[in-house]
Amino acid sequence: GAVVSQHPSWVICKSGTSVKIECRSLDFQATTMFWYRQFPKQSLMLMATSNEGSKATYEQGVEKDKFLINHASLTLSTLTVTSAHPEDSSFYICSARDDINQPQHFGDGTRLSIL
Amino acid sequence: DQQVKQNSPSLSVQEGRISILNCDYTNSMFDYFLWYKKYPAEGPTFLISISSIKDKNEDGRFTVFLNKSAKHLSLHIVPSQPGDSAVYFCAASELLGGGADGLTFGKGTHLIIQP
Numbered sequence: 248g249a250v251v252s253q254h255p256s257w258v259i260c261k262s263g264t265s266v267k268i269e270c271r272s273l274d275f276q277a278t279t280m281f282w283y284r285q286f287p288k289q290s291l292m293l294m295a296t297s298n299e300g301s302k303a304t305y306e307q308g309v310e311k312d313k314f315l316i317n318h319a320s321l322t323l324s325t326l327t328v329t330s331a332h333p334e335d336s337s338f339y340i341c342s343a344r345d346d347i348n349q350p351q352h353f354g355d356g357t358r359l360s361i362l
Numbered sequence: 363d364q365q366v367k368q369n370s371p372s373l374s375v376q377e378g379r380i381s382i383l384n385c386d387y388t389n390s391m392f393d394y395f396l397w398y399k400k401y402p403a404e405g406p407t408f409l410i411s412i413s414s415i416k417d418k419n420e421d422g423r424f425t426v427f428l429n430k431s432a433k434h435l436s437l438h439i440v441p442s443q444p445g446d447s448a449v450y451f452c453a454a455s456e457l458l459g460g461g462a463d464g465l466t467f468g469k470g471t472h473l474i475i476q477p
Contacts, residue, residue: 253405290451290469291406291467340405342405355405
């Protein structure tokens with residue numbers, strides 16, 4: 248149980264393109280989903296926290312107008328990188344939980360490469 | 363400033379021996395500590411956790427030890443098996459499921475089990 252599906256797993260696109268990444272909880276209802284980013288040889292860094300039906304909470308230094316997060320249902324959250332540039336190239340990974348007393352479950356991540 | 367540190371980027375252990383992965387933290391507000399295991403091209407998988415009121419938690423071949431006074435925890439794997447070869451992330455939070463700031467991760471330790 249507790250499977251989180253993330254799609255796509257790999258994206259290569261031109262600078263200026265907007266990219267949408269989906270995160271789905273397949274067998275549980277995720278009241279909270281998290282979006283992390285990992286640069287090479289660095290740790291996973293939290294970008295934002297989203298609760299179903301409400302606005303996402305962004306970490307300091309993360310531009311909310313650039314990284315649009317939508318958590319419209321208990322099983323789906325999306326991250327849209329708007330007008331992506333090469334410096335946005337990174338590994339983006341989502342996680343979900345249904346209970347604050349249970350560990351987060353992670354998707355397999357999305358490798359984003361902006362040319 | 364990194365609040366969770368894994369100072370060994372990699373560790374090589376012979377099959378059948380004990381693997382010890384270390385993690386240090388600086389934030390005394392952390393109440394839960396988790397270990398995640400990550401294979402290439404997959405997301406992190408929850409392995410084991412410990413709350414700050416305990417100093418040891420065991421699950422099969424995996425044991426986590428917590429030394430609050432030293433702000434140090436370690437993951438012991440015994441006996442080590444080839445399938446244990448992966449990157450291990452130490453994470454911490456105020457809640458098991460991640461508090462308002464999600465999980466704070468270390469950079470990971472790449473464990474290599476040699477036959």
